[in-house]
Amino acid sequence: MTAERYPSPEAETVASVVGEALHEGAIVTAEVRCEVEYDGRTSGYLGPGDRLLVAKPDGTFLVHKPTNHKPVNWMPSGGTVTASVGEASGDPVIVARRTDPRERVEVRVRETYGLTRFDAEDGVAYEESGTEAEMHEYIAANPEELEAGLRIVEHERETKYGFLDFYAKDAEGTPVVVEVKRVQATLTHFDQLKRYVNVFAGDEDGVDGTARSVRGLLVAPSASERVKRACRDAGLEFVAFPDFETEAEGANASLADFE
Amino acid sequence: MTAERYPSPEAETVASVVGEALHEGAIVTAEVRCEVEYDGRTSGYLGPGDRLLVAKPDGTFLVHKPTNHKPVNWMPSGGTVTASVGEASGDPVIVARRTDPRERVEVRVRETYGLTRFDAEDGVAYEESGTEAEMHEYIAANPEELEAGLRIVEHERETKYGFLDFYAKDAEGTPVVVEVKRVQATLTHFDQLKRYVNVFAGDEDGVDGTARSVRGLLVAPSASERVKRACRDAGLEFVAFPDFETEAEGANASLADFE
DNA sequence: TTATCTATATCGCCC
């Protein structure tokens, strides 16, 4: 059996099952009533209530309330999860810790409604398409869709102030710095482009104080008015680029057939 | 009983329990072998393997592999989760959808090792301290810790290019724009400060091309060398501010006592 | 609803 269930387990059972399961590479989930304390990058406290606990063998630990995508408390992979029986109360105590940064989640379990050990085997990797990396590939192969006559000179070029997406030249041979975003462009993205353009314009630059012979292109499906104005004011250009197509895969089609 | 367990349930049981539980405000978890397909902002496919599924009554849906903090696929709260029996295969199919953005996660369950309905009650809110908001309050009350003679004029001031943390004046009466970070400062944070300072310096600005009578302070516990150099080059100042103290609460102390 | 920004962001890549 791949999933072993312990209904209303004693504190000792919780401690031993959690310890063994994680050590042996299994996932543990528990439905509990508990209090939670976090101390680390910030500190926090969650009073008594019902929560779902998830502990993974890689040190991941999650405390889920009945709502929301994000766990209310957690520890990312790389930490260590230990379970014991509290001396004073006799209740289970689960602690997840890590160093760098030093932080700690402590769950004081008041009641354990159920505990499950899940010996999961999963060697399959997630395949994704439609990411910004693919958008880069597309633009590298089709620069003319950004602007007629545009030539890509370099991709992912490193400068002293960070990496720019594309270094290109336009039809007149003028240098063009290109920053590509898969989603609606924000002020942060404008900032990035401005920073890169400044490298080539030279911060110490021209007598008129404006960027010289370097163009900056912010490429995204859309941008807020404030971002467009920021571009105009800074002498940069916003290029509306259609939503990047996420192409269907063979695997997807076969999955849909089952319905 | 607050947690009801269905070991190795039939497809019909999965479909009905998931539907009823979510409708009645319970959390459902399942240990399954499955395939997953995502289509929306990007598209992706995850081949057969063992995963933990979590469905919450607010529409949250999570697919967890045996490793990592983040679910491999998910739907944030606000979506709808439905479970049915596949016509061709007779296996359970769980679909989570939402609009705006339009996206969809489909889980094709190959084998259900176990299913749990958890009627969780949790009306307690999480209390946190040590956040950037508290750091702001501290600085607003103690501006002299940034610099002797500094006066805060305005907090969270809106400009045409975004919101700046503090608008202040130094001992000489020179305007000072302050950007505060709780964590190590990055180039992104430098960008933000530069953008705000540009608003006051005026993009069209001085004959020498450098910012005029406005100072910019980047306040954080630390910064990389590249960030410090960027600040120097741009005429901005990095201020090392000690890690913001996360003070212990009474609740924490009592929780620690149990150990 | 839209825009902006924080986050215990997490994660991955590349030096």
Place this chain on the structure above:
DNA sequence: GGGCGATGTAGATAA
């Protein structure tokens, strides 16, 4: 290992 940037970022907040 540190720096840097993407994320199906999510979530909170203000206009």
